[in-house]
Amino acid sequence: MPIEILMPALSPTMEEGKLAKWLVKEGDQIRSGDILAEIETDKATMEFEAVDEGRIGKLLVPEGAEGVKVNQPIATMIEEGENPKPSRDISSAMKSIKEAIGPVAEAPPRPLSAKPKAAAPDRPTSAPAARAVRAAPTPSTKRVFASPLARRIAKQRNVDIATLRGSGPRGRVVRADVEAAKSGTTARAQPAQPQAAPTPTVGVAPLPDARAYFKSEDYEEVPHDSMRKAIARRLTVAKTLIPHFYLTIECRIDNLVATRARLNETGDGGYRLSVNDFVVKAAALALIRVPEANASWTDSAILRHKHADIGVAVALDFGLITPIVFHADEKGLAAISTEVKSLAERARNKKLKPAEFEGGTFAISNLGMFGIESFTAVINPPHAGILAIGAGEARPIVREGAIEVATIMKVTMSCDHRVIDGATGARFLKVFKQFIEEPAAMLL
Secondary structure (H helix, E strand, O other): OOEEEEOOOOOOOOOEEEEEEEOOOOOOEEOOOOEEEEEEOOOOEEEEEOOOOEEEEEEOOOOOEEEEEOOOEEEEEEOOOOOOOOOOOHHHHHHHHHHHHOOOOOOOOOOOOOOOOOOOOOOOOOHHHHHHHHHOOOOOOOOOOEOHHHHHHHHHHOOOHHHOOOOOHHHOEOHHHHHHHHHOOOOOOOOOOOOOOOOOOOOOOOOOOHHHHOOHHHOOOOOOOHHHHHHHHHHHHHHHHOOEEEEEEEEEOHHHHHHHHHHHHOOOOOOOOOHHHHHHHHHHHHHHHOHHHOEEEOOOOEEEOOOOOEEEOEEEOOEEEOOEEOOHHHOOHHHHHHHHHHHHHHHHOOOOOHHHOOOOOEEEEEOHHHOOOOOOOOOOOOOOEEEEEEEEEEEEEEEOOEEEEEEEEEEEEEEEOOOOOHHHHHHHHHHHHHHHHOHHHHHO
């Protein structure tokens, strides 16, 4: 029988997506790893790979369809020798059944005045039956990623698919894993994964719809796209459930600006450093110096990270995304600059892979190029902190009893108080300030 191909969950937060483009047509032979379609999520456009061999039977969802729910059937696949079309449709099958059993007499309608008979009292459940109900196993709520064909074979062979480790794309269980499990050659039980405790729902009444305050002719509705919906959900949860507090410090960046100019002049066009590249590097090194700030909260433990993976907020026409510079503490300024530019360009074209924007240990949001002096940013979990970088401004300062002009950049750190205490945040900003004010210290 045909096997359903389901809308994949291409990221942990994905609930629905847009089927941007089919790369196969009905009747095409496919193999594991073949690209079936391009799926547009709230963050990026990604390729959807086949996990089993077979032939495309029918495409159930057209190109361009939006709001396709995860696990909704989008196509069918048939194996060799199968007929893609059923022998008869449901209506003909029902007709055959009626012809076989003859007409069914309908119950006469009950008069409206008729009173329902009193219900007989429930009989007590026998002890054996009660024991049987209590002994019934509770179905597992663990989500198992497996291809439809693998599920079918596992059911036929009585294999518990939840005990298998998948070898397909993103750990998906495929046909070969089930067959190997039956022969006992390669399948292994998956290690138990720690389950996060359910987040309590905050008892806050919903806000009234804004349409109630305005006349319909006085505004234009712009429907939410998937990215805007995801941003709204994620930041509402983050701001509501993460106890934020804020620390602000001023950094003098005259040395940084001069160092940047010298390096760009001697770079022979191989790179073009920005102030933000120095900020990324300084933050990464400060996290290594103050590891208590390079951490994430879980309900059972604080995770201390061994590397500084810095998310850099990128503004898009349709929202915001935070691609990650992994191991930024180990990379030079030129490498960071090149990587940030590449990530930002692919983010604007929605070509980032989930691994490039999910996770990270810390984040930076820089609005200095827009002339913003200072602001506060919302923490993006699983991070425990984010730096809000303002514009560098020339100001008079007093130094050794004399007034001089200096370029000052204001930095505000949003901290998750469950992970970072006030003193910890202050130590982090002190180290960060030292690196910013004396960039040569980043070489030590």
